[in-house]
Amino acid sequence: MAQIPPKLVECAVCLERYDGSVRQPKLLPCAHTLCLSCAGRLFQGGMIRCPECRRAHAIQGGATHLPPNPTVVGLLEQLKAPGMASGSSAPPQSQPMQKKPGGYLRGFKPGEKAGPGPIRAKRN
Ligand SMILES: [Zn+2]
Numbered sequence: 857m858a859q860i861p862p863k864l865v866e867c868a869v870c871l872e873r874y875d876g877s878v879r880q881p882k883l884l885p886c887a888h889t890l891c892l893s894c895a896g897r898l899f900q901g902g903m904i905r906c907p908e909c910r911r912a913h914a915i916q917g918g919a920t921h922l923p924p925n926p927t928v929v930g931l932l933e934q935l936k937a938p939g940m941a942s943g944s945s946a947p948p949q950s951q952p953m954q955k956k957p958g959g960y961l962r963g964f965k966p967g968e969k970a971g972p973g974p975i976r977a978k979r980n
C-alpha cells in the first residue's frame with residue numbers, strides 16, 4: 857500500500873487539504889494545482905497567475921471553470937475510504953494476538969474440558 861504524500865493533497869498556497877467544495881483541486885494549464893478558493897483569489901482581470909511557476913493563464917469564466925485535477929480527486933477518494941485513513945488509535949493487530957493459542961493449549965486434552973467435567977464438579 858503506497859502512502860499518499862500530504863503535499864499531493866494540499867494546496868501549495870493556503871496549505872489546506874483539498875476537498876470537494878471550496879477547496880476543490882483545480883488544474884491550471886501549466887499542470888500545477890491549487891484549490892478553488894485560492895484560484896478564485898488569484899483570478900484577476902480574466903487571468904490567473906500560477907503561484908508556482910508565475911505563468912499567467914487566461915481563464916474564461918473564472919476559477920470555477922478550471923478543470924478539477926483528477927489525480928488529486930482520486931487521492932482524496934482514497935483518503936476518504938474507510939480503513940485507508942491513517943488512524944493510529946486502536947490498531948487492529950491486538951485482537952489476532954489474543955486469539956493465538958497460548959502454550960497451555962498444547963497440554964490441554966479436549967476430553968477433559970469438553971466433556972461433562974465442569975458440570976460434574978458443580979453437582980458434587
Ligand atoms: Zn488554496
Ligand SMILES: [Zn+2]
Nearest residue numbers: 886888906909
Ligand atoms: Zn504553474
